[in-house]
Amino acid sequence: MTSERDIELQLRRHLVDRxxxxxAQGQIDRLLATTSVARQRSxxxxxxxxxxxxxxSIVPRTxxxxxxxxxxxxxxxxxxxxxxGSNPRPRPPFNGLILFGRFEEAAGDTVVYTIHPDGTGxxxxxxxxxxxxxxSHDGQRILLGDRIVSPEGVVxxxxxxxxxxxxVQCPFFSPDExxxxxxxxxxxxTADLSLHGIYTxxxxxxxxxxxxxxxxxxxxxxxxxxxxxxxxFHTPHEGAQSGPLFVIDANGANLRRLGDLDVNSASWAxxxxxxxxxxxxxxxxxxxxxxxxxRIQVTTIPDAQIVGxxxxxxxTQILFKRITTNxxxxxxxxxxxxxxxxxxxxxxxxxxxxxxxxxxx
Numbered sequence: 001m002t003s004e005r006d007i008e009l010q011l012r013r014h015l016v017d018r019x020x021x022x023x024a025q026g027q028i029d030r031l032l033a034t035t036s037v038a039r040q041r042s043x044x045x046x047x048x049x050x051x052x053x054x055x056x057s058i059v060p061r062t063x064x065x066x067x068x069x070x071x072x073x074x075x076x077x078x079x080x081x082x083x084x085g086s087n088p089r090p091r092p093p094f095n096g097l098i099l100f101g102r103f104e105e106a107a108g109d110t111v112v113y114t115i116h117p118d119g120t121g122x123x124x125x126x127x128x129x130x131x132x133x134x135x136s137h138d139g140q141r142i143l144l145g146d147r148i149v150s151p152e153g154v155v156x157x158x159x160x161x162x163x164x165x166x167x168v169q170c171p172f173f174s175p176d177e178x179x180x181x182x183x184x185x186x187x188x189x190t191a192d193l194s195l196h197g198i199y200t201x202x203x204x205x206x207x208x209x210x211x212x213x214x215x216x217x218x219x220x221x222x223x224x225x226x227x228x229x230x231x232x233f234h235t236p237h238e239g240a241q242s243g244p245l246f247v248i249d250a251n252g253a254n255l256r257r258l259g260d261l262d263v264n265s266a267s268w269a270x271x272x273x274x275x276x277x278x279x280x281x282x283x284x285x286x287x288x289x290x291x292x293x294x295r296i297q298v299t300t301i302p303d304a305q306i307v308g309x310x311x312x313x314x315x316t317q318i319l320f321k322r323i324t325t326n327x328x329x330x331x332x333x334x335x336x337x338x339x340x341x342x343x344x345x346x347x348x349x350x351x352x353x354x355x356x357x358x359x360x361x
Contacts, residue, residue: 095312096357097151098319098342099125099133099142100329101350110350112144114151114357117312117319117331119342121360126153132171134223135355143180145169151357159206165191168199168209172221174250175228178203181221183233184211198233198248212252219243222266222275224250232275234263245277245286259291265308270315281305283320299336312354319354 098117101110109129115122125133130144141156142149146169148157159170159180170182184199186192194215202208212231219235222245231250236243242264248255261279266286268275275286277293283306284293296318298304307327309320315334319342322330327349329342343349 094139094356094358095314095317096139096355096359097121098329099135099353099355100343101131101133101352102345103348103350105347112142115329115342116359117317117342117354119340122343123360124153125149125151132169132351134171134173134351134353135357136173136177137175137356138177139356139358143171143173145171159201166195168201168206170201170206172223173203174200174224175226180206181224181231183218183221184209185218198231200250212250213248214252214255217246217255219246223268225268226270226272232258232266232268234266236264237262242279245275247288257291258288259286259293261286261293267310269311270313276309276311276318278306278308278320281307281323283309283318296332296334297336298330298332298339300339304330308352310352310354313356319352321349321352 095117097114099112099114101112103109104111107127107129110131111127112125112130112133113122114125125142126144126149130147132145134143135141136143136148140151142151146159147155149155165188166184166186168182168184170180172181173179174181179200180203182199182201183197185196197211197213197215197218198221200210200212213233217235219233222232222234224231229250231248232245233248234243234245240262242262245258245261245263245266246255247258258275259277261277261284263277263279266275266277269285273288275288276296277284277286279293283296283298285296286293298306301322304320305323306320307323309318311318312331318332318334320330320332321327326346328344329349329352330339331342332339
C-alpha cells in the first residue's frame with residue numbers, strides 16, 4: 001500500500017469520526033474525491049501554499065502530494081462546516097413507528113400496538129389494557145397514562161393514578177420530559193367540580209401535582225407545544241364528543257379559545273405554529289396566532305370521515321383515523337395527496353401518535 005493511500009484512509013476515518021450529523025449523506029466521499037485531484041496539480045502550487053503556512057518546516061519528511069491532499073481536505077471540510085452553520089439543516093425528525101390503540105372485545109378495553117408507516121410490522125406492545133398512548137420525544141419510551149413502558153412492552157415505571165375518588169390520567173410528556181401533562185377529575189358526583197382541570201406531575205415519580213387551568217376549566221388534554229410554553233386542550237359540550245379548543249400558557253396564564261370550531265381531537269404541528277384538528281369529521285389546520293382554520297381535504301377521498309389526526313415528526317405527512325364500516329388508520333401527504341391505508345382490521349383503532357423510534361429491521 002502506498003503512503004498516499006495510507007494517508008487517504010486515515011483521513012477518511014478522521015472525517016467520518018468527526019463529521020457533523022447535518023452534513024449531507026455522501027458529503028465525505030465527495031470531499032475525498034475532490035482532494036484526489038490535488039495529486040494532479042503542479043508541485044509548485046501545492047508547496048507555495050504550504051510554505052506560506054509554515055507547513056514545510058513543521059513536517060519536512062511528508063511528501064508534497066500528501067500535504068496537498070491533507071490541506072485541500074481540511075479547506076473543503078471547513079467550507080462545508082461553514083455552509084452547514086450558516087444555513088443549518090435541522091436534526092432529522094425521523095418518521096419512525098406509529099403508535100395506536102385498538103379496542104379489543106376480549107380485553108374489554110384498548111390494547112396498544114405499533115406499526116410501520118407502510119402498514120407492515122404490526123406489533124402488540126403490551127396485552128395489558130391502556131388508553132391514550134404517546135411516545136416520549138426521543139422515541140424510546142411510551143407513556144400509557146399510569147405507567148411508562150419500552151417499545152417492547154417492558155414496564156419501566158408506574159404511577160399512582162388515583163387519589164381517592166380523584167383520578168389523574170397523564171398521556172403526555174413535557175418536551176424536556178421532566179413533567180407529565182394530565183387531566184384530573186373526580187368520579188364522585190357530589191365532589192367539587194372546580195377541582196376538575198388540567199394538571200402536571202413530576203415525571204420521575206408522579207408527585208408534585210400542579211394545577212394549570214383555573215377552576216372548572218378542563219377537558220381532554222392535547223399536549224404541550226413543541227417548545228413547552230403552551231398547553232392545548234378541548235372541552236366537549238355536555239353529552240357530546242366535541243367542543244371548543246383552548247390554549248393556555250404552561251404556567252396557567254393567558255387562557256384563550258383558539259378559533260371558533262368545535263373539535264373532537266387536536267394535536268400540535270411539529271413547528272408549533274398551528275394545530276391539526278378534526279371537526280365535524282373534517283380535517284383542518286388552525287393557525288396558532290390568528291385562530292384561522294384552513295381545511296385539508298383528502299384529494300382522492302374528499303368525503304372521508306375523519307375523527308382524529310396527527311402530524312408525522314417531520315411534518316410532511318398526516319396520520320388520521322377514518323370511519324368506514326369501522327375506524328382504520330390512513331396516511332396522506334401534508335397537502336392532502338397520496339393517501340394510503342395503514343390498517344384494515346375489523347376492530348376500531350383509537351388513540352394515535354407518530355414517533356421517532358426507528359423502524360424494525
